[in-house]
Amino acid sequence: MTAAWWVLPVAYALDRLLGDPRWLPHPVIGMGKAIQRVEAAIRRLVKPRAYRAAGLLLPLIVAGGSFVLTLAALHLLAGISPWLAAACEALLIWTTIAAKGLRDAGMEVCGHLRRGDLPAARRSLGMIVGRDTERLEPPEVARGAVETVAENIVDAVVSPLFFALLGGAPLAMAYRAVNTLDSMVGYKNDKYIHLGWASARLDDIVNYIPARLTALLLISASWCLRWNAAGAWRAVRRDASSHPSPNSGYPEAAVAGALGIRLGGENGYHGVKSFRAYMGEKSRELEPDDIPRTAKLMFVVSGAFVLIATGLWIWMAGGMHWI
Structure with missing residues (x-):
């Protein structure tokens, strides 16, 4: 757990x-930078036929190193002052969360769409999608x-908070390292199919529980907002497992059902068409205002999680400990 009950609320x-x-x-x-250096060292020292086994080294060194370095730093600071260590932990956990950045990126696209500037909206979207x-x-x-926005409610918000609750800043930083590894080497292409498999698989594993917890929170949030909670529940049960990712379908299906829209369909990647399973039912055409609606769901979910996590911390600690 974190050093003090107020660390998670302050970080958020x-x-x-x-x-x-x-x-x-x-x-x-x-x-x-660490991932690039470890990858370069592996490619220099290991023969290609051993890349699959060497792929285990990337999460072991980068994620394990992030955990150990953070733990050691907080231990040293605690020797100076518990308050200093707790404050530093709040700052470190803050860096693992990206709710505001996610919302701002989505709202930039929304703003261009509302003004009718389609080329600018396309460019802004291209900055945050592949x-x-x-x-x-x-x-x-x-x-x-x-x-x-929907998919990253897990990666950028709930998962880092979840692991911060379980293991404080060291575990939150290790999670962020796993997530960064997946974004850099977790691809099923010729370059990373063997070297990046362990990083991609570990990212799937660590997000398994947070993704499903996020779906439940999104359904609850849609009920609190008097949106379509029943539709969110149906979409999660029916569609979430159809997504190519074992985790991304849960928040996407929940958001689609809550808003009464359909996500998924045909995407292009470097000129190659790829079909993603549909999430939700198409009761209307998507519109720019669906972006801030999704961000609103994200903030309700993340705020609720912080309140729940803080309550759990106090309960597990056996009472109100100020430090």
Whole structure:
């Protein structure tokens, strides 16, 4: 658990207020550089036929190293002052959350769509998705933004908070390292099919429980907002497992059902068409306002999780401990 009951609420509040300031050095940048160096060392020292076994080294070194370094730093700070260690832990957990950044990226796309600037909306969407965006029509641009925000409610918000609750900043940082590994080497292409398999599989494993917890929270949030909670429940039960990802279908299906829209369909990746299973039912065309609606669901879910997690911390700690 975190060092003090207030660490998670403070970390979440910092993200809501400040997001990811450019002036603040971000641990993910260091993780990215570490991944590049470890990968380069493996390719230099290991023969290609041993890449599959060597792929285990990437999460072991990068995620394990993130955990150990964070734990050691907090231990040293605790020797100086428990308050200093707790404050540093809140700052570190803050860097693993990206709710505000996710919302801002989605709202940039929404703003362009509302103004009728389709080329700018396509460019903004292209900054946050891997699919081809150059020829997308407004409903498809909106779909891309909604899907990205919905999917990343797990990766960028609930999962880091979940692991922070279980193991404080060290486990949250290890999770962020796993997620960064997946985004950099977790591809089923010729370059990473063997070297990146362990990173991709580990990312699926660590997000398994948070993804399903997020779906339940999204259904509850849609009920609290008096949106279509029954539709969200039906979509999760019927459609979530059809997604190519073992986890992404749960938040996407829940959001689709809650908003009464249909996600999924045909996407293009470097000119190659790929069909994603449909999530939800198409009761209407997607519109720009579906992007802030999805962000609203994200904030209700994340705020609820922080309240629940704080209550669990106090309960597991056996009472109110201020430090």
